Amino acid sequence: MLADGSKIPCFLLANKIDMLEESEVDAKKAQLDDFVAEKEFAGWFPTSAKENKNIDRAATELIRTILDNEKRLSPPTIDDDVIDIRSNKPTSPEKQCC
Incomplete structure (x- = not known):
């Protein structure tokens, strides 16, 4: 569980599709959709893996989901604690450092 009580994002990888005909993969989509929903996969x-098909796509989607959760669950920042080094605004004398 994540800090907010939601489930850790997890994706199911249906491997070895290189061994199936496209029609066989299509026929199993509804079954996999139901399984993923029942088990609460993301x-x-x-x-x-043999043909390197959808491996990068799956990893990218997992990382995107993790980063989205990180943004959603990270504590808010307080502006006084943040210094924008890209800003061209001069800082006030009391906020200047050594």
């Missing part, structure tokens, strides 16, 4: 990808 989603699923048909993959082939």
Whole structure:
């Protein structure tokens, strides 16, 4: 569980699709959709490690989901604690450092 009580994002990888015909993969999509919903996965990808199919896509989606959760769960920042080094605004004398 994450800090807010939600589940840790997890994707199902349906590997070895290189061994199936496209029609077989299509026929299993509804079954996989139901399984993913029942087990509360974040989603699923048909993959082939042998042909490197959808491996990067699945990893990218997992990372995107993790980063979205990080933004959603991170504590708010207090402006007084943040210094924008890209800003061209001069700082006030009392906020200047050594």
